[in-house]
Amino acid sequence: MSNVLAFRQPDTVRPEATGKGFALMHRQFMDSKLYKDSQAVHLWLHCVMKANYESKVIKTDLGEMVIGRGQFLTGRPTLVTETGISDNKVKSLLDTFCRMGMITRESYGRNFTRITLVKYDEFQSIFNPKEIQGKSNGEPRAPRLQEVVNPTEIQEKSITKELTNNSITNVIESPSVIVKAEKKKPSFSCEDVVSAYHEILPEAKGIRALSDTRRNKIKTFWVKASKITRQLDKEPFTLDSWKAYLKYISTNCRWMLEDRPDSRSGKTWQKKGLEYFLNDETYLQVREGAKDDR
Structure with missing residues (x-):
C-alpha cells in the first residue's frame, strides 16, 4: 500500500x-x-x-x-x-x-x-x-x-488562472508576465550570484548580507533576463551569462564603477551597486552597447 x-x-x-x-x-x-x-x-x-x-x-x-x-x-x-x-x-x-x-x-x-x-x-x-x-x-x-x-x-x-483575493484589489496574473521556471533546478544559489559579483566587480559597492528583498530581486531579475537572453541568444540566462554580463561591464562600462564629480550640480555620482545591475533594462542596454563608456 x-x-x-x-x-x-x-x-x-x-x-x-x-x-x-x-x-x-x-x-x-x-x-x-x-x-x-x-x-x-x-x-x-x-x-x-x-x-x-x-x-x-x-x-x-x-x-x-x-x-x-x-x-x-x-x-x-x-x-x-x-x-x-x-x-x-x-x-x-x-x-x-x-x-x-x-x-x-x-x-x-x-x-x-x-x-x-x-x-x-x-x-x-x-x-x-x-x-x-x-x-x-x-x-x-x-x-x-x-x-x-x-x-x-x-x-x-495545468494553467493557473485564478488569484482571487478579497484583500488584493489590483493583482494581475497575465500570460505576458508569467514565465515558466526552468525544468531543471539551477545548479547555483543567490550566494553564488553575489560571490561572482564581488569577484568580477571588486570596485563596485559590496554587500555584506543577503536579505529576503535581495534574494527576491535576484530571482525576479533571473526570470526577466532569461526572457531577454532567449531573444538574443536563443538560450536561457545562466550563472555563466551573469558572469559574462559582469565581465563586459568591468571592461566596457567603467563609469559604473567609479565615483565621479558632477561639475554642473556640484554633487558626486556614486558608483553602482548590486541592485543597479539586477535590472532587466540595465542588462538589455548593456547587451546592446548603450551603456558603454563614452
Whole structure:
C-alpha cells in the first residue's frame, strides 16, 4: 500500500480546461493531532492545492513579485471565502501551522500575505513519487502505487488562472508576465550570484548580507533576463551569462564603477551597486552597447 495519496481531477475533466493539476498528500499527516480537526485538514489541503507548482512573476499593487514553487498569495478574507471556515478559526490554524513548522508567512501590510509550504519539495517532488516513498518508509521494501503517474506531465498542462483575493484589489496574473521556471533546478544559489559579483566587480559597492528583498530581486531579475537572453541568444540566462554580463561591464562600462564629480550640480555620482545591475533594462542596454563608456 502506498503512503502517498494523489488528489486529482476526474479523468473526464481536462486539466487544460479547468486550470487544475493535482497535488500529493502524504499519509504522514494522519499521524498529526491536527488530523482530528476536520477544519485543520480542510485548510491544510486547501494550502497544498493553492501552492504554485512552478515559480511565476506576477504584478501586484506593490509591483512585480516572484511567487516561487510551493508559495501562494492570499489573505484571511480570501481563505474564509474559499474554505467556508470562520475568520477566527483560519487565524488560529495558520498560527498553528507556523508554530509546527508547516508554513512560513510574509505579510505585506493589509495587501496580502505570501505563504510558503516549508516541505513542499519533499512531498511534491518532480521526480517519481516512489522516490519520496523510499524516504518515508521504515521498511526497506519497495512500495507499490496503484497506477503510474508522471506529476510533471500533468502539471505542465495545468494553467493557473485564478488569484482571487478579497484583500488584493489590483493583482494581475497575465500570460505576458508569467514565465515558466526552468525544468531543471539551477545548479547555483543567490550566494553564488553575489560571490561572482564581488569577484568580477571588486570596485563596485559590496554587500555584506543577503536579505529576503535581495534574494527576491535576484530571482525576479533571473526570470526577466532569461526572457531577454532567449531573444538574443536563443538560450536561457545562466550563472555563466551573469558572469559574462559582469565581465563586459568591468571592461566596457567603467563609469559604473567609479565615483565621479558632477561639475554642473556640484554633487558626486556614486558608483553602482548590486541592485543597479539586477535590472532587466540595465542588462538589455548593456547587451546592446548603450551603456558603454563614452
